[in-house]
Amino acid sequence: MRLCVAAALAAAVAGCAAIATQDAARGPSPEEVKAVLQSSFQAKGQAKLDRLDQDEVQRLCSTVRPGHALAPEAAHRIEAAQMAAIRYPQGSLVGDWKSGEKIAQQGTGKQYSDNPAQPSGGNCYACHQLDTAEVAYGNMGPSLHRFGATRGYTAEMQKYVYAKVYDSDAFSACSNMPRFGHMGILTEQQIKDVVALLMDPKSPVNQ
């Protein structure tokens, strides 16, 4: 504002307007955005105000605009850091596909309207085709029908699926898919059950 007044005094009102517009057009700083968000949200249920705090992945991915990818160095940095943070369980990575199907169907969890005592769902069908008996599937992500049947029921593939569900950003920085393990959305057992849905030869996904 002080600049604006100075400009108006020194030159013309038009000059003032131009400066103000340029300032505004540059967009707010990350601190200004954070301040507006903090003044606009209130804690409710399990969703406290710390949900507005971004980690490095969220901060960098918020700078991506349509038609533009993150700079390769930043993308590689995210992928390496997220990969290093993946924690694999002892023993088998493949749980129970029937439980995995329930997790894939369930869309609740972590919303302020959800009971925090109940386990979260994975809501896989929101974005992926899996069992073709389910017609209400989304297309944000690729079809996963016959995932294991097509790629082979190998230990390497089991490990890949576990890691991908645990933290998709380890493979593709700024993926739209939540980091189910890294962010504590699904438990270790739940992720194993989702792995089974994709990787058990008896799972309906592989029929």
Next chain:
Amino acid sequence: MKAVHGIAAAVAAGIALAAGLAPAEEKSPALQEIEKYRAALAEGNPGELWEARGEAIWKEKRGPRNVSLEACDLGLGPGVVKGAYTVLPRYFADTDKVEDLESRLVTCMVALQGFTPEQAKKDPFANPGQKVPMDALVAYIASESQGMPMHVSLAHPKERQAYEMGKEIFFYRGASHDFGCVTCHGASGKRIRLQDLPNLTDPADARRAYTTWPAYRVSQGEVRSMQWRLNDCFRQQRFPELEFVSPASIALSMYLAKSAEGGVMNAPALKR
């Protein structure tokens, strides 16, 4: 929902699945049932009941001062309702703020009718069986812009600032699931389950989406406003609760309204 249950749900309740379909999709019997359901819905829009109630509330003497809202300036001069929705949000000199329709109504309820801000902002969204004035006022005022193109100004620095802030908030990813508005509304041809998602970074989609809010939501039996729409998106983004007429909600509305520039208003529309 499996296919058999899906048919039952679409026919019996017809709510969860009454959503858009991708054009290239092969049409199963379940999807055909959904289309029939949607066609039946399009024949009558209960939102008209809210419009009529809103007009009555606009003209009714209310509040401690016992006056109507008819002297309220919605941006085109005191008492002008026709076309007002197409220029909102906008800067108002009397409050020195950018206001959307809902926040402007709060301003007028306080300044003209003598309500406290807390009273004016109380119960902004109806619960089942509970009618609230705000939903009806929004339905009425939006309906008075039907057929008119959106034309929001960014001439005032505070309007430009709100737009730029709203854009940043649109792309802001956070909370447990890393979701931002852009997660669901940043690409074309996408859907969640069977629900089509408008790409709000594409002008054609942004116009179609913005100009159909407020809307009568069949699944809720209520007219819902843009403030409600944003509130419920952030709930699903796993954010804390977006406060009614908060600065972030108005800034985001400004970004969306400007993205819909030229779109012809068709609200209250009918939605699942």
